[in-house]
Amino acid sequence: MCEHINTQASSANELRTQLEELGEPPLRSFNARLVPTESDEALLGIRIPTLRQIAKDLWRHNRPLADAFLSDLPHRYLEENLLHMLLLNQLRDADEYATALEPFLPHITNWMVSDAAGPKLPTEELQRLEPYLRTWLADSHTYTSRVGGVLLMSNYLRDLFRPEHLQWVARIPSQDYYSHMLQGWYLATALVTQPDAIWPVLRDPEAAGVPLSVEARLKAIQKSIESRRISAGDKTELRALRAAIRGRHA
Template identity: 45%
Template sequence: MEPEAEIIRTQLFALRDETYRTFHSALMPTVPPETVIGVRVPALRRLAKQLAGTAQAEVFLQALPHGYYEENNLHAFLIELIRDYDRALAETEAFLPYINNWATCDCFCPKVFAKHKKELLVPIRRWLDSGEVYTVRYGMEMLMRYYLDDAFRPEYLEWAADVHSTEYYINMMRAWYFATALAKQPDAALPWLTEKRLDLWTHNKAIQKAVESRRIPPGMKQLLRGLRSRS
């Protein structure tokens, strides 16, 4: 390990919270507990801001694969702070193959992506077609984050629906995507449920998440409850 990366690891261990480590490890069954240090997210974000743009951070970003969960999250937060779109995209694509859990996958999004929605659609399609669990999940997350408001187009619902997988963490994100679409684009999203265009598991899970959401009005929730299916 490069000395700069070793120094960062030492900093992470200095921020360790053993109680949090025990709690958070239980939420990530795909992550070996011995690879979790136990650093809370606000502390990781503060460290990322301190390191951003430094030579030490540049070395750290090249030090893949990392050995600890928090090193991966710090890596993600450093990518978030990159202001150049092409560089942020390149670093994101270099990092995605090393993500091994939902928490790291869902925790980061380079801020500069919001200014390049048209260009971002190209890598999103590539991520959705990759076949890699967390790369697919990340692509769907970006589709949910940036393309359910002013940039929405009905075909994006088809992009999400066309991802067929037996992987739990992909299917959960797809259900989350459709539940969010029901809140933000109900006219376009609701027919996917009323016409039962989704697979049974995603159909029912999307309804469950929508019914649990505060963004869905009571009348819509009542309708959705009646759409639950057993076949």
């Protein structure tokens, strides 16, 4: 069990008090620079491995408190939201996961929480989760669609990949920085496992029938160039492609 917290706390408020005591000011200052969408007062500075262990211990040893915490929305701190997501990751049923996640989605206000989504679901449950991802990706809330994209990228780029997933990602309604970064990240990751599907999109989205914005396309190319999993030859083509795009849109 986690040495840092009493998992037998009796309420969500008591759990919050214990979390406050775990905060590290230097880490809080560091994280504040990573999540500019959050105020300094919303951060405690708790390490992710510590939160992950707390989530596992609560789930195993005090499920009533875990359930009470999940119901206690909105949370006060970013770390509470992270703990919330890490608790949901303990679920192993797609419908239960989606049902528990959906009330939480509107309360996500930064990439750190959205990107922590990662339940370990077996293949048959991932197949049942897929329609939910399509719905979340079509949501106008930046971090709801980002959760959908993170889950799609983490679980559906090999045997469960389908070309229509590219349409879902390209059509994300929110066209802000964090959405473009998600689109670029997804495509750069998919380029490794599904190159035959991704290269046409990067070379000419319109011809490929994928409505990808210039911003997202450039993010995808940049992420691919930065990747250690992309060959030197492919990076040469990507750099030339990036230069051509910038030249057309200068």
